[in-house]
Amino acid sequence: MYKHTKIAITGGPCAGKTTAMQKIVQEFTEKGYKVFVVNETATDLINGGIKPFGDAPIDIVEFQRCVLDMQLSKEALYEKIANGYNQDTIILCDRGVFDNRAYITNEQFKELLKERKLNEMELMSSYDMVIHLVTAADGAEDAYTTANNSARTETPSQARDADRRTLNSWIGHKRLEIITNESTFDDKIHNVVKSIYEFLGKPYPIQKQHKFLVDKINLAGLRDKHLVKLELEQFFTDASDTENTMVRKTTKDGESSYSRTVKKDTEVVSERITTSRRISEREYNELLKCNLDHPIRKCRYCFTYQNQYYKLDVFEEPKGLAILETELTNKSKEVVIPDFISVKKDITEDLDYRNINLYRKVNGKRKNSSLVKKAK
Numbered sequence: 109m110y111k112h113t114k115i116a117i118t119g120g121p122c123a124g125k126t127t128a129m130q131k132i133v134q135e136f137t138e139k140g141y142k143v144f145v146v147n148e149t150a151t152d153l154i155n156g157g158i159k160p161f162g163d164a165p166i167d168i169v170e171f172q173r174c175v176l177d178m179q180l181s182k183e184a185l186y187e188k189i190a191n192g193y194n195q196d197t198i199i200l201c202d203r204g205v206f207d208n209r210a211y212i213t214n215e216q217f218k219e220l221l222k223e224r225k226l227n228e229m230e231l232m233s234s235y236d237m238v239i240h241l242v243t244a245a246d247g248a249e250d251a252y253t254t255a256n257n258s259a260r261t262e263t264p265s266q267a268r269d270a271d272r273r274t275l276n277s278w279i280g281h282k283r284l285e286i287i288t289n290e291s292t293f294d295d296k297i298h299n300v301v302k303s304i305y306e307f308l309g310k311p312y313p314i315q316k317q318h319k320f321l322v323d324k325i326n327l328a329g330l331r332d333k334h335l336v337k338l339e340l341e342q343f344f345t346d347a348s349d350t351e352n353t354m355v356r357k358t359t360k361d362g363e364s365s366y367s368r369t370v371k372k373d374t375e376v377v378s379e380r381i382t383t384s385r386r387i388s389e390r391e392y393n394e395l396l397k398c399n400l401d402h403p404i405r406k407c408r409y410c411f412t413y414q415n416q417y418y419k420l421d422v423f424e425e426p427k428g429l430a431i432l433e434t435e436l437t438n439k440s441k442e443v444v445i446p447d448f449i450s451v452k453k454d455i456t457e458d459l460d461y462r463n464i465n466l467y468r469k470v471n472g473k474r475k476n477s478s479l480v481k482k483a484k
Contacts, residue, residue, distance in 0.1 A: 112190050112197045113308065114183070116204030116235045117300075118278065120243025120271025121262045122252050124293060128241060128300045129200055135301050141196050144186050148202040149179045169216050172208045176220055179205050183234075198304075204235055210273035229358060229365040233386055237283045237307050239300055242415060243271040247289030279417075280336035280360060280410045282367075282384075283307065288415045290441075318443045319461060320451040322420070322430035329448020330420075333411040336360065340421075343403040344467055345395055349373075352464045355387070355395050366392040401471040404463070413446040420449070425470050431461060 117125050117132075133143045153159070153174060160171040183201065190197040209217040221228055244252040245264035252264050262270060278284055285303045287296055342356040350373040358365050368391075369384040396403070405424040412418070416434055423429040432451060434443055445451055455461045 110194060110196050111308075112187075112193075112199070113236045114187065114199040114201065114234065115237045115239065115304065116201045116206075116278075117239050117241070118203050118207055118274055119239075119241035119287075120245065120274060121267040122244045123241035123271070124244070124296055124300075125202060125241055127293075128239075128297050129202060131297050131301055132198075132200060132304065136198055136304070141198050142190070142193050144190055144197065144199045146179075146182050146186055146199060146201045149175050149182065150203070150207075153178070169212055169220075172212050172217075173220055173223075175208055176205060176224070179203075179208075180224075201235070204238065204278075205231060206277045207274055209277035210270060227363045227365070229360050229363045232278075232281055233358075233365040233367070235281065237285070237304070238278050238281045239285045239287060239303060240275050240278065241287045241296070241300065242289055243267045244289060246271060248293070251293065275412060276334045279334060279412065280338060282358075284417050285435075286412065286415050286417055317456065318434050319455045319458075320432045320445065321453050321455045321461065322432050323450045323452045325420075325430065326448035329446070330409065330411075332448075333413070336410040338408040338410065339405070340408055341403045341405050342463065342467075343396065343399050343401055344464060345399065347464055354463060355392060357392055364389070401467070404467050404470060414444050416444060418446065423466075426466065429466075431455070 117129055119125055129145060133145065137143050150171075153171070158166065158171065158174060160166055160168045166174075183199070183205075186199050190199055208220070212220075218228070221231070245267035249264060252267065275286070287299050287303070289296060337360070339359040340356060341359075342354055344352055344354055346353045352371055354369045354371070356367050356369065358367070366387045366389055367384055368387050402425075407422045407424075409420040409422070410418070411420070419433045421431045421433065423431075432445070432449060459465060
């Protein structure tokens with residue numbers, strides 16, 4: 109079965125997106141993938157004379173309405189073509205739908221989606237992966253320029269602000285990678301390609317997480333961050349000592365998306381082979397109906413801190429359990445614990461805190477638990 113993957117490449121002005129995308133196309137075409145590129149819609153409109161600034165500008169919300177309609181149309185066309193190929197494909201989107209949110213208010217963005225009867229969670233999950241390249245104006249100021257894009261007019265300060273707003277627009281995505289300017293530009297592009305290799309894997313993506321058992325949370329510090337709150341409900345349909353299948357419902361602001369994920373162990377405890385696909389609400393409900401166990405429910409708070417992406421899970425049961433999780437693009441980089449969270453210990457290698465084992469613990473006292481019976 110062929111795998112079709114859609115990746116949004118986003119970031120602030122002068123972040124290296126164009127160079128990164130050229131490298132991705134070259135690298136993965138050589139590896140046997142058919143790579144499609146969806147060009148940046150806003151730039152196409154601006155270069156064509158439709159712009160929210162300059163002489164005779166159009167209203168910014170109307171401009172974003174044009175971007176949204178054109179973006180959705182292009183992505184649908186590329187997805188239709190890609191699905192017809194008898195080989196693995198990658199659709200590279202030079203920015204995605206949620207970049208629009210960075211230039212209007214959140215209420216205006218939600219209204220645009222409502223006009224088109226779009227489910228925000230389903231729309232976000234239509235991108236398998238999002239890679240955010242931090243603007244050169246943040247950490248590589250000497251390299252910042254507007255000369256290579258006629259649609260770019262931002263000062264370095266404006267570029268940093270646009271970068272932050274763009275990143276915030278994607279917070280809550282299941283696989284968001286942040287590529288910073290910590291080393292050379294070549295290293296930055298290398299890290300982009302490396303993150304895609306890790307996601308695609310051979311034949312599956314390798315997921316390496318750092319997990320910490322949380323002791324205390326300073327709620328004031330947490331509220332100061334740009335947060336995205338997700339409500340997760342998940343259960344398992346199958347499990348063994350080395351592999352399990354998790355079914356999950358993810359809800360944000362009353363809108364839900366559904367997925368089925370298979371995880372396989374490797375020789376390294378913190379690295380797992382993971383493959384995931386979206387499923388329908390009907391399929392989810394059918395699987396849930398056949399399940400004999402109580403699903404695990406938790407609230408997930410997604411945020412960034414010092415250009416790292418974090419997920420803070422607060423469990424409904426086991427009561428009082430909170431786990432902080434992050435994944436680093438640069439594996440040699442140290443994990444920084446946010447200053448408003450204190451942790452008890454690193455549980456990256458602790459199997460007791462894996463989802464499957466927490467699920468078993470919650471359902472362990474139930475006589476009819478099918479999963480617990482399988483584990484014996």
